[in-house]
Amino acid sequence: MSTRENVAPVVLVPGHWLGAWAWEGVVDRLRRAGHRATPLTLPGLDPLDPRRTERTLDDQAAAVEEALRQAVDVGGTPAVLVAHSGANAPVSLVLDRHPELVGRVLWVDSGPAAPGTAPAPDAPSDLVELPLPDLEVLAQQASLDGLDADDLARFTERAVPEPGPVLTQPVVLSRRERHAVPTLLVCCSMSSAQVLELARGGHPMFAEVAALEHVDVVDLPTGHWPMWSEPDRLAEIIAAAATPTAA
Structure with a gap:
């Protein structure tokens, strides 16, 4: 580093x-x-927010934008923006609206x-919130590989239900400039x-990847939450992307 x-x-x-x-x-x-x-703690994920369940993807995108502006104002360098899992929706909105703030997205x-x-296209339009599923159900949706009992306990204890509007709002994108932001897929x-x-096959989950102009990939074999299962290696990958010599 x-x-x-x-x-x-x-x-x-x-x-x-x-x-x-x-x-x-x-x-x-x-x-x-x-x-x-x-x-960041995105709007809707602060358990003390009395309007938590009303927060939208636009609210979350605005919070990411503000954090980027503050980071860029301090050093004058476009930021490395790291998005895990379902953060892809608000981060995609930010890349569409303000690609100039991002030097690289991971x-x-x-x-x-x-x-x-939409993040949850099959959810009812009047969904109020979606709590973290039972771990047995969650394991059927995403890999828990690499997480120990303490990780899982902390996850279940600190998880905040996802606001319904965040899950049901469609992601509206219009600017091709988002495709030009250098990208690293941490797989x-x-x-x-x-x-x-x-x-390449046009799968809905990764169809946008085919349109990106500058894409690198790195394999980090582990489960869906590498910030807990592989923090050392993930930090190294992020640090390398943030250095002036990073491709």
Whole structure:
């Protein structure tokens, strides 16, 4: 990891049910190595927010934009934006609206959202919130590989239900400039070969990848939450992307 002062700032956005706390291990490693790292708790994921269930994707995108602007204002360098899992929806909105704020985007076991898609398209339009599923059910939806009993206990204790409007709002994208932002796919529960094959085949989950102009991939074989199962390696990947010599 680099300790040079001109490395890009890093803004980390967690996936569904998570807050800034989910990045603690990774952020600690980045900061000890001299990186400016800002983890976010998106609107709707703060358990003390009395209007939590009313928050929307637009609210979340605005929060990411504000964090990017603050990071860029401090150092004058476009930020490295790290998006895990379901953070792909608000981060895709930000890339569409303000690509100039992002020097590189890292999708952690995720990928850019396709225009017109919603995070939970089958959810009822009047959904109020979606709690974290039982771990047995969750394991059928995403890989829990690499997580120990303490990780799972913390997850279940600190998870916040996802607001309904966040899950049902379609992602409206219109600017081609989003495709020009340099991109790194951090492939965890699915290999990079599998992800790229799905992208070439037009799979809805990765269809946008095929339209990107500058795409790199890195394999980090583990489960869907590498910030807990592989914090050292994930921090190294993020740090490398934030250094001036990163491709």
